Amino acid sequence: MAKVKCTHCNLIFDESAMIIEKINNETCHFCCHGCQGVYHLLRSEGLDTFYDKLGATTLTPPANTLQDDLEKFDLDGFRNKYVKIRPDDTNEINLIIEGIHCSACVWLNEKVLHKTDGIIEATINYTNNKAKVIWDNEVINLSQIIQTIRSIGYDAFPYDPALQEERATKTRRDYYARILVAVFGMMNIMWIAVAQYAGYFSGIEQKFKDILNVAEFVLATPVLFYSGWVFFRGAYFGYRNRIINMDTLVATGATLAYIYSIYSMISKHGEVYFDSVVMIITFVLVGKYLEVLSKKHAVDTLDALTSTIPTEVMIVHNGVKSLVAVENIAIGDIIEIKAGEKIVIDGIVTEGAGSFNESSLTGESVPVHKQNGDIILSGSICLDSVVQYKATKDASNSLLHSIVTLLEESVTKKPKIEQLANSISGYFSAIILTIAIATFVGWYLHDGNFEKALIISISVIVIACPCALGLATPMATLVGIGVSAKRGILFKEASFLETMAKSTVIAIDKTGTITEGKPSVVNAIIHKEFDHNLLYSLVASSNHPISKGIKEYLEERNDNLKELKLKEIQTLQAKGTIAKYNTHSLAGGNKVLMKELGIITTLSSKHSLYFFAIDGMLIASFELSDKLRDGAKEAIAKLKSMNLEISMLTGDHALSANSIAKEAGIDDIHDSLLPQDKASLIDTFHDKGDIVIMVGDGINDSIALAKADIAIAMGSGADIAISVSDVVLLDEKPQKITEAYRISKRTYQAIKENLGFSILYNAIAVPLAVMGFVYPLVAALSMSLSSLIVVGNSIRIKRIKFDKGDKNE
Amino acid sequence: MSSNIMILMLGVSTFLGAVALMALLWGLKTGQFDDQSKFIDGARYDNEEELRDAVMMEKKKKAQKEKKEKERNYKPVD
Structure with missing residues (x-):
């Protein structure tokens, strides 16, 4: 049969299944009435140039939208929450548009929004699919706007930008502007400095030197005070909390070098150091900017998570069903949930039974069957039937809500900031500052000359600060990040290498991290030879993880499997699948199904079991379980040998947790944990004074990840987990955890060496400066020499050797 | 080379550079770099039709402003 493209969405279907229509001597094919409707609408609006712009991109066919939720957009509660009234009485809302595939x-x-009357402004951001719409409420109301977006095959959800996004975008823009100014100043000062240096060595008239000095001064001033503002602010906060941090050093170093340079510019005596002022500010600022960028990304995914939470639920009161806003649900209300809906309120099932996907809470992909009296947790999704349940908590106390609030909190305040202040550079800057002050006091008492004492003490800081410290840490971490990126390990921020090297405890999630996260066949018993295509077709019809495991097993062993046309396929909840092929009846499922069909099974195991029967006769039995990832055991053993304490955290029950832990060689096991339990466990580690690494992959790990000092996420994990984490492993081998730890250790060692050398350099240079012997030539030479040595030592990190087994092929 | 020439050269080039920097900062402040993908695609959707569209939106904004103006200046006859 011929396959043709749908004229609207470009998806390919069999011609026989499509709607064919002749429009202006052109034959158009539509896969559904939705596509057809949108196509006609666009043509009549004169917007059919959309299809030229679209090219070969495929779209999602418009869903048969539920029209009955439209009125909620005009409810007062909804308006108060999302709609902002602007000073000129127009309304503004922020929406996330779903279904955007390309710029067309x-x-x-x-x-379409522009063409709609009453809409005054509509801009959509292609990068994150967020839209800002401003409209006049007297002409059009929000539900009509949403209706317009839906009519062309997209959907829109409101979100609250005041939450975080606006703030994040603002800081990002702010940093960017500061960097632009800094880079501009640096580039221009550099070429003036070339003239300065050339003049220094080959002789220059004082009047030319003065001009160059003034030009440098003009360029350096905005850089120090505008771009460098963040460091002054950071130093001020540090001062208020009685911490000397990197900001303090950068701020004092740059300011004093600046003051010293102004002095030599005016007194026409000595060299100016405006170029070092600008360079320090620019480089450290760029590093800070990268940090801000990753935070912005985290906020984007967080908004996407909150926008999928329903704002209203169906409650049943005396047999009457009505939609009620989530906030108004009281404990004891009976809530009805349909297939595919997300639970927002915790409760206990009162009527009906069905399967629930709890993967976002426990990480387990196997659906859980719930019936009368069972507890339903918010965040899970109802997969099949209609279930009624009694609310046991209100919205703000329900699990899902608390996860979202906790995440918001932890994204904005990470515990690391304090620890960073304790790092070596902090101590070092304190020492240099003390020496400088002592020098000033000493010279002043000795000579009684205020000016001379000030200049000498400033020269102490100038000679110590830029090269020794400015480069020692960043250079080593930069090389460390480069090495790890080549091995598929992404560190989001340079300082994480240092923190990771200092950590003492590693907490690992079970499902998806040290195991593969899906059941696979560990044992197969074939009772009688059969056509594998039959079983293959049967399991292919189901989306259940067990069926998928069997399917994968068959695909591994057979080359040319064919899907046969089965008839009367029936999925029996929590039992299995039955179907007919020609005259044979096929059945595949668990023990319960076999028992119902009158088939006797003798096999019993602690793993999940799957039986396959043809015409009431048992043909094959399979044992499935979640397998340990390749190399997990070795990786754990290696981490242990590096003196890390290892804990396993899992939402799974004790039995399977224990068997996996035993296999992997982990002794400290915490099972049956809900997301917030994992997080509080991280807190207990903190209380004991440990620095914690957390490895995880799902939404259920995200709070714990956010709380840990270093969070490692698997590259294929949930978006939210990746965005709150500090390190991402692109390929999911457990060895990568070991590698990341080794690289961080090696980098930390290099940092220590660099600092050790800098201290040695300073031990020679600083006393000379203290004694007042800083000749410009000596300063210039020793500065560049010390930088070269620091750079060279850092590059040595690249020579780190990995085991042959860990090779990245 | 006299020092005046040098001052002139440095001054003019720094001033021109600063003007360009200001323009860039203005663009940043008005959100013209917020969406890289759209920024790049901008050239693809740049024709007469888009211009008309932009004019239409400007008119709408103006109409809205005028309407508010009218409401504000409305004085009931007493």
């Missing part, structure tokens, strides 16, 4: 989609949505 953005174009179409903007175009």
